[in-house]
Amino acid sequence: MSFTPVVRRTPPRLYRSKLFVPGSRPQLFEKAAASAADVLCLDLEDAVAPADKDKARDNIVSALKEIDFGRKLITVRINGLDTHWCYRDVLALIEQGGERLDAIMIPKVGCAADVYAIDMLVTQASVAVGRKKRIGLEVIIETALGLGNIDEIAQASGRLESLHFGSADYAASQGMRTTNIGGGNVDYVMLTDPDVNGGRARHWNDLWHYPLFRMCQAARAHGLVPIDGPFGDYSDGEGFRAQAMRTAILGCEGKWAIHPNQVALANEIFTPPQKEVARAEAILSAMKEAQEKGLGAATLNGVLIDAASIRQAQVIVEQMAMIREQSSC
């Protein structure tokens, strides 16, 4: 290990599915509260039309005080720092929203100072109203500038808990040729060299691999949780599954759901498969046995396992323990 250890700053909890609900559709709040999502995001930003911003803010402030959200993590996405709604969003949530809110999500973060500015507002308002519960911050990486400054952003505040990747805004910011939200592009391909008959295969590439990998790496390097963003075509469960599986494998702990029918898919994909859990448990018990015999490495079904295998297995076993605990409540 480095002499500078990475300390996980985010309390361990489930993030498998984060259901978005526009603040301008309060009739959906109770349904979202009753859903199986681990996290809710009441939205003030892009799902709310400019004319509805004030009303949406009022709706969310009332909901935070009136609706029973159970044990869900409750977050609100505020408007960006380049708008005139942003400061009022923060102040209304802290000054009038009571104690239920868990975290504020900041969109389109470009540099560490963006996070610093929101932290300053949250801190001042929290002290002024005597708020007891600490508010966390979540950041969306969805601009070329934000991705470029991701390491400094990830260290910008002690309130930070998670980084999220927003594919649609990111694509717009970078001038990428895509108009769907988080899906593939039929033309982003590699052609194999011709085979003996001159045939060439087309292999689709993942447009989102680099930014998602980079976000996972920056989040983990600074003790934060990486979360995959939206997949716009909510009628394409198979496409959602494939995208979610790739990011689960890269290290994301969950994915946004922009429609209730994506919640179960996200919960399923971000729950470690039974086969992986069984193998992780077997690794831990085989390594315990090896250590009792004074050995640092052992074999399990003919495959080498060692201290690194313990760390890999622990990630899966701890995640599964949280899921079992939640489903037993």
Ligand code: COA
């Ligand atoms: N949260 C809770 N319930 C929701 C919901 C949500 N986000 N979206 C839809 N529902 C409910 C509907 O009320 C409906 O309930 P019913 O069966 O009791 O009538 C059911 O789920 C099916 O809804 P459907 O008719 O398929 O959806 P819709 O046309 O009403 O809305 C969207 C579709 C995409 C506009 C809506 O899901 C939505 O606004 N999603 C969030 C978008 C967002 O916040 N984007 C920003 C982040 S990218």
Ligand code: MG
């Ligand atoms: Mg966005």
